[in-house]
Amino acid sequence: MKKLLILLFCAGIAGTVSAQKEVSAKTIFDMIDQGKEINYDGVTITGTLDLTELSNKKRIKKNKDYEEFKSIVEVPLTFKNCVFKDDFIAYKNSENQKRGNSGFSISFGGDNETHTTDFAKSVVFENCTFEGLTEFKYSDFADKASFGKTKFEKEANFKYANFKRESNFANCTFDEYANFKYSNFKFDADFYTVAFRKYADFKYANFNERVTFKGSSFNENADFKYAEFKDSGNFDNTRFRSGVDMKYSNGKKYIN
Template sequence: MKKLLILILCALVGTKVSAQKEVSAKAIFEAIDKGQSAERRPINYQDVTIVGDLDLTELSNKKRIKRIKSDYEEYKSTVEVPVTFKNCVFQGDFIAYKNIEDKKNKKAGNANINWSFGDGTTFTTDFEKSVVFENCTFKGKSEFKYSDFAEKASFAGTKFAQSANFKYADFNQEIIFAKCDFNEYANFKYSKFKQDADFYDARFNNYADFKYSNFNDRVTFKGSTFKNQADFKYADFKEDTNFDNTKFSSGVDFKYSNGKKYMNK
């Protein structure tokens, strides 16, 4: 009997530890979309699993951006409220950027051939308020290409299981990627860091692309690990950069980069 009670208690404890509330990506999208058009309350989620793809490029405030002499169209959505996710798991893709190619169907004999023309239609998302993704896990892709982060943003302790796309992203205030795990391609090409950038103890398990990145303030990669190629070619370091105890397992390219880079292995 005593052994049976112990087994039951262990099972209950195990259930409590492993159980995590599930929330649909659609419900979160609606909370953001409706909330910012009404009471503008901050969005907060903790210890939840988000099921489905969360696409923030289709918010109600989406606007078409007119570009002169351009072969493609662009639409911009804006998250106008602070968003906070702590210890959350994103099962699907997190979409703040997407591109839909223009396609035409052509008949060739008995076969139909789809072919693309132009650069398609681009959808992007900006964040007007603070953004927090701390100790989260992105199991799908995380697409933040062209996103503008107006206030402080933190991805501290977050794991990116698939590619993390921050190409052309603008970080206007402090950005934190400390203790992050990037398991696939980490794309920060052409990104702009206007204030402090913290990559302390981050782990890049695949190609880390910081080519043409612009660091206007202090940046630290202290204690970080690059298991694949680290590309800082043409990177612009305006202030001091800390690479103390950083491990480059497959080489690093600083060709044509400028600024002070401190390394103490």
């Protein structure tokens, strides 16, 4: 009987540890909303994490047919070796919902509303996996943004994103559309040894300082049309399997 109780006790501990490795998106949302710093390692996040609905959300634009709302994440976010089972939302638009393009199950009050999220502190996603959509369209990253070794299994939307400090996407994998169109990188940007398996869109992207794509591979179209390389763009040992479009791009680019 004593041995049985010990075994049951150990099994209970193991079950608790296992349970602790799964965290709900709501738990993380509530912590962010309460101003608590986020630091997770080796957990699975379940449910859609929608950061456009924080309690500090403010309406920043309004006219007859359109409203725009902004939320701000005011604490550092650190996720290492984590898996996001569902969507990570820092942008949504009611027109997308009506057309059914986004997969969001979110209700909107107005006819045309846009909700975006800015990040006031550092954002770190190291060796993570996003199994759902990642929506960072129009997001401002005031501090460093690091996505090193992260895998994006569905569309990664960084269109119009503004990286005000260093940004790191080294060793990332983009399984679907990687959208960096009109994105702005104020400081160094690192795309070293990235695997772009589908369309990689850097059209109109603005690289104010050094950017490197050294050792990266583009399986489909690599679009850098109209991109600005104000310091230098390093494409040494970069593989373009379906060609690259640098038409109308400006600045120094090193391609080997």
